[in-house]
Amino acid sequence: xxxxxxxxxxxxxxxxxxxxxxxxxxxxxxxxxxxxxxxxxxxxxxxxxxxxxxxxxxxxxxxxxxxxxxxxxxxxxxxxxxxxxxxxxxxxxxxxxxxxxxxxxxxxxxxxxxxxxxxxxxxxxxxxxxxxxxxxxxxxxxxxxxxxxxxxxxxxxxxxx
Amino acid sequence: xxxxxxxxxxxxxxxxxxxxxxxxxxxxxxxxxxxxxxxxxxxxxxxxxxxxxxxxxxxxxxxxxxxxxxxxxxxxxxxxxxxxxxxxxxxxxxxxxxxxxxxxxxxxxxxxxxxxxxxxxxxxxxxxxxxxxxxxxxxxxxxxxxxxxxxxxxxxxxxxxxxxxxxxxxxxxxxxxxxxxxxxxxxxxxxxxxxxxxxxxxxxxxxxxxxxxxxxxxxxxxxxxxxxxxxxxxxxxxxxxxxxxxxxxxxxxxxxxxxxxxxxxxxxxxxxxxxxxxxxxxxxxxxxxxxxxxxxxxxxxxxxxxxxxxxxxxxxxxxxxxxxxxxxxxxxxxxxxxxxxxxxxxxxxxxxxxxxxxxxxxxxxxxxxxxxxxxxxxxxxxxxxxxxxxxxxxxxxxxxxxxxxxxxxxxxxxxxxxxxxxxxxxxxxxxxxxxxxxxxxxxxxxxxxxxxxxxxxxxxxxxxxxxxxxxxxxxxxxxxxxxxxxxxxx
Numbered sequence: 001x002x003x004x005x006x007x008x009x010x011x012x013x014x015x016x017x018x019x020x021x022x023x024x025x026x027x028x029x030x031x032x033x034x035x036x037x038x039x040x041x042x043x044x045x046x047x048x049x050x051x052x053x054x055x056x057x058x059x060x061x062x063x064x065x066x067x068x069x070x071x072x073x074x075x076x077x078x079x080x081x082x083x084x085x086x087x088x089x090x091x092x093x094x095x096x097x098x099x100x101x102x103x104x105x106x107x108x109x110x111x112x113x114x115x116x117x118x119x120x121x122x123x124x125x126x127x128x129x130x131x132x133x134x135x136x137x138x139x140x141x142x143x144x145x146x147x148x149x150x151x152x153x154x155x156x157x158x159x160x161x
Numbered sequence: 162x163x164x165x166x167x168x169x170x171x172x173x174x175x176x177x178x179x180x181x182x183x184x185x186x187x188x189x190x191x192x193x194x195x196x197x198x199x200x201x202x203x204x205x206x207x208x209x210x211x212x213x214x215x216x217x218x219x220x221x222x223x224x225x226x227x228x229x230x231x232x233x234x235x236x237x238x239x240x241x242x243x244x245x246x247x248x249x250x251x252x253x254x255x256x257x258x259x260x261x262x263x264x265x266x267x268x269x270x271x272x273x274x275x276x277x278x279x280x281x282x283x284x285x286x287x288x289x290x291x292x293x294x295x296x297x298x299x300x301x302x303x304x305x306x307x308x309x310x311x312x313x314x315x316x317x318x319x320x321x322x323x324x325x326x327x328x329x330x331x332x333x334x335x336x337x338x339x340x341x342x343x344x345x346x347x348x349x350x351x352x353x354x355x356x357x358x359x360x361x362x363x364x365x366x367x368x369x370x371x372x373x374x375x376x377x378x379x380x381x382x383x384x385x386x387x388x389x390x391x392x393x394x395x396x397x398x399x400x401x402x403x404x405x406x407x408x409x410x411x412x413x414x415x416x417x418x419x420x421x422x423x424x425x426x427x428x429x430x431x432x433x434x435x436x437x438x439x440x441x442x443x444x445x446x447x448x449x450x451x452x453x454x455x456x457x458x459x460x461x462x463x464x465x466x467x468x469x470x471x472x473x474x475x476x477x478x479x480x481x482x483x484x485x486x487x488x489x490x491x492x493x494x495x496x497x498x499x500x501x502x503x504x505x506x507x508x509x510x511x512x513x514x515x516x517x518x519x520x521x522x523x524x525x526x527x528x529x530x531x532x533x534x535x536x537x538x539x540x541x542x543x544x545x546x547x548x549x550x551x552x553x554x555x556x557x558x559x560x561x562x563x564x565x566x567x568x569x570x571x572x573x574x575x576x577x578x579x580x581x582x583x584x585x586x587x588x589x590x591x592x593x594x595x596x597x598x599x600x601x602x603x604x605x606x607x608x609x610x611x612x613x614x615x616x617x618x619x620x621x622x623x624x625x626x627x628x629x630x631x632x633x634x635x636x637x638x639x640x641x642x643x644x645x646x647x648x649x650x651x
Contacts, residue, residue, distance in 0.1 A: 006608045010599065017608040028605050035605070045606060054606040057501045057558050065603045066502070069553035070565060070596065072603045099601040130601065 001026075007077040013154065014077050031096040031154050032135050034117065048130055092135050095120055095158045097151040104129065105147050106158075112140045114160060121157055134160055163187055163232045163256060163462050167225040168206075169246075170236030171215060172516030173532055174438070175202040178234050181454040190228040192221070196526045201518055215239045218246050222253050232256035232461060234454075238528065241437040242269055258461040260415045260436045267411060268434040272305045272343055278431045281410035283403045286422065286430040287346040295319050299347045302329045306339025310380030315347060350582040351422040352391050353377070354429065356404035357445045359456055360413035365466045368401040368408075368419075369445050369453075370475050375581040376570060378493060383563070384570060385441035386480040387448055390541070390579025391423055400429055405470075407434060416442075416457045425582075440483070440533070443514060447479035447537040478544040479537045482552065482567045486529040489566040490593055495529045496561035498522075504556035510537040510544075511551050523560045531562065541579070545571055565595060 005018040018029040021037075028035040028047075038046040044053050055066040061076040097103075104122040108114055114134040121132040141161040145151055165188040168175045175191060179202075182189040191206030194214060203209040210224045216239055225233050233250055235241035241259065244266040250257035259265070268274045275285045293300050302325045304312030312333030314325040326342050334340035357369040373389035374382040392400065404419040411434075418439045420432040442453045460466070488494045503519040515532035517523070523531065534551055538544035552568040569592040570576055575585070586592065 002610070004610060008604055008607070010604075011597075015604060017604060019608050019610060021610065028608065030601070030605070037605070039609070045602075045609070047602060047605060052602050052606070054603070055502045055504070055556050055558055056607050056609075063607045064558050065607045066556050066558055067600065067603045067606060069568065071558065072599045074599065074604065074607050100598050 009075045009077045010153065015153065031098055032092055032094050033096065033098060033133060034135060035098075035133070036117075093138065093141075093160050094156045095132050095134065095160065097123060097153055097155045097157060098130060098132065099123070100153045101130075101151065103145050103147050103149050103151055103157065106143065108140050108158075110140050110143055114138060114140060120160075123151070132157060136160060163458060165190065165228070165230045166232045166234050166258070166458075167192065167210075167221070167228055167230035168202075168234050168236065169215065169221050169240055170234070170238070171197055171200060171202050171527065172530065173202075173514045174236040174238075174440075174516075176205055176516060177514050178236060178454050179206060181452055181458070182234075184452075185455060185458060187458070188230075190225075190230055192224060194526075196524060199522070201516055201521055218243065218249050221246065222249050222255065225255055226253065230255070232258055232458075234258040234457070235437065237437050237440055242435070244269065256461050258415070258457050260411075260413060260417065264411045264413060265436045268436050270305060271303065271433060272341070274434060275431065277410050278407055281406045283407050283410070283431045284429060286348065286432065289344045291344075292319070292322060293344050293346075297346055301345045301347045302326050302342055303345050304329065304333035304337060304339070305341035305343055306333060307337035311336040312342060313380070316344075348422050348424050348430070350425050350584060351375075352389070352582050353382070353420065353432075354389055354392060354400065354423045355418050355420040355435075355439070356401060357439070357442070357453070358404050358408045358413060358417050358419055359453075359460065359466055360408050360415065360417070361460050361466045362414050362463055363465050364412075366405050366408040366413065367466060367468060367470055367473065368404045369449055369451060369473060371397065371400065372418075372439075372441055372444055373581065374441060375583050376576075376585050377583050378489070378586055382441065383483050383485070384480065384567065385444055386478065386541070386544070387444045388475060388478065390581070391427075396427065396429075403429070403431070407431065415460050416453050440530075441481050443512060443533060443535045444479035444481050447512065447535060448475040448477055449473060450476075477537055477539045478541040479535060480544050480548050481533050481535045482548060482571075483530055483563075484532045484534055484555070484557070484567070485563045486523045486531050486560045487563055488561045489563050490595060493563075495525060496523070497525055498560040500557060501559035502556055504554075505532075506534070506551035506554035508547075508551070508554075510547055512536070531557070531560075542577075545577065566592060569595075 001020055001022045003020045008015045020027045024039040026037055040046055043055055044051055057064050063074040065072045102124045104124045106121050108120045116137045118134045119131045120134050123130045138160040140158055142159040145157050166182055167190045168178050179189040191203050191209040192212045193200055193203035193209055212220055212224055233255055240246045242265055244262040247257045247265055248262040279285050299317045302314040312329045314329045316322050316325045329342045330340040353374045354371050356371050360366045371389050371392050372385050372387045374385045376384035407419045416438055418435040421429045422432050423429045486496045488496055500517055500519055500521045505513050512535040513532055517531050536544055536547040536551055538547045549571050552564055555564055573589055
């Protein structure tokens with residue numbers, strides 16, 4: 001198992017992604033979430049329950065990623081700015097939005113007992129549904145957003161004690 | 162009998178011409194300049210000759226002679242509409258695959274071509290060589306010696322005419338070495354409809370139906386299709402007859418295109434005649450089964466056209482999208498670099514005429530056209546669906562492209578309805594807005610380590626500027642050659 005961490009500059013914020021992987025399978029850690037993935041081949045990844053074809057090229061800190069017919073430009077944060085990313089990798093008991101979008105549905109209510117990696121909410125972004133998982137086992141202590149609400153990347157959806 | 166052809170061109174059209182020549186059992190020789198060393202068209206050729214320029218007529222004739230070629234195919238752009246090349250070929254005993262010098266010269270002069278067409282009974286847009294009556298405003302000031310939007314001015318009021326003509330004349334002199342300008346009636350919300358024509362040296366003329374080319378940026382076509390949603394069977398017969406009259410008027414020999422503007426009331430006017438193979442010729446081929454390059458070679462060999470007008474027909478619908486190395490969202494800024502990833506779309510009804518592949522360098526020396534994506538389907542609706550799917554599947558990374566921009570145009574309601582005109586993009590600013598959010602999957606995919614994901618692409622990227630042999634840095638202004646170079650609108 002090897003592991004590395006990258007920091008991405010997005011409009012107005014930074015996002016840290018830690019990747020643990022071994023022999024084509026692994027886990028992304030982003031915004032307090034652990035997301036398992038499997039590489040089916042060099043350009044196909046199974047993630048969040050769906051298969052995604054992608055291509056990526058890099059020029060220094062600038063990355064160009066092709067995904068589902070769209071091309072995105074991403075910039076990695078310089079090393080000197082790594083310290084500023086703590087808020088997005090914080091508290092392992094918070095469920096955060098993985099992307100800007102709309103909260104579709106809550107799968108749990110305050111007081112419910114949840115297990116690690118249980119689906120607790122569904123989000124929609126770019127017309128795609130994404131599940132949010134519980135980062136740890138525990139009890140839902142607080143729900144901070146309601147279905148239909150537009151949320152920012154990294155916004156806390158709920159807290160699990 | 163033609164046994165060997167020198168293809169005096171580059172990029173996708175040089176490759177496309179070579180395919181037909183090989184299918185006909187004719188040898189092909191390519192040419193390439195130092196800037197195009199390693200370019201796909203030169204690499205694919207079994208024989209390639211280094212030239213100093215794609216525009217030097219004497220050198221091109223010399224190269225053809227050295228290569229023992231008995232014919233020259235000029236493609237489009239560059240020397241294709243240069244009467245002097247056609248004349249030089251005749252003098253050197255080389256077959257020019259195109260019309261006679263006189264035809265090229267007369268049709269290249271916009272004033273003379275209009276006069277010839279008017280005499281032949283073809284409707285032309287009213288023009289004035291001096292001041293038009295006040296009731297005719299708005300008017301367009303245009304250059305007599307060239308196209309591509311250079312030397313063109315829209316004038317709303319008589320008081321502005323003199324200034325517009327003076328500045329248009331200066332621009333035309335710089336672009337074409339010909340300062341003559343004239344005034345043309347401005348047609349509001351026109352469609353650009355053109356007819357493919359064929360003429361042989363035995364006095365036979367055919368039209369091979371229309372192409373709708375109304376989706377344009379900076380007076381250059383980006384999406385073309387046939388049949389046109391604006392052309393009824395009656396209008397097709399009428400415009401086809403006008404195209405044939407135009408061909409007869411100049412005893413046209415070869416493949417050519419008669420361009421018309423069609424106003425919202427259904428009136429059409431002759432615009433100009435292009436005396437060469439057109440960029441968008443594939444949509445005609447897809448719907449008729451003809452190979453227009455093969456027809457050109459046969460006609461140049463002195464053969465008779467083996468078709469009758471009433472024996473020609475169209476099946477289904479075809480659309481072409483021009484894939485350019487440019488950023489539409491940044492005022493169509495050209496993009497240069499090395500193509501790192503190239504995954505072309507596949508499947509039924511898809512044709513890709515491409516001048517590039519993985520590893521190709523895109524420099525600012527030439528027109529930014531990378532490839533033409535063409536689809537065929539039984540209906541227009543299914544052709545649009547197929548084109549959207551093909552654009553979604555087209556992966557080309559390393560230079561910026563207009564692929565997603567084309568996809569957004571095809572997704573508009575007006576495109577689906579066939580409500581097109583040359584100002585389509587002005588009325589649809591929404592197609593210039595890409596989605597602003599980055600999905601989490603893209604961030605995660607980019608985070609995959611070296612050795613997984615796109616291994617060979619990482620760290621291998623040529624920086625912008627290095628792709629150009631002149632080593633200009635990134636972010637510098639691009640020379641005018643990008644927009645005003647030898648490549649005319651076609």
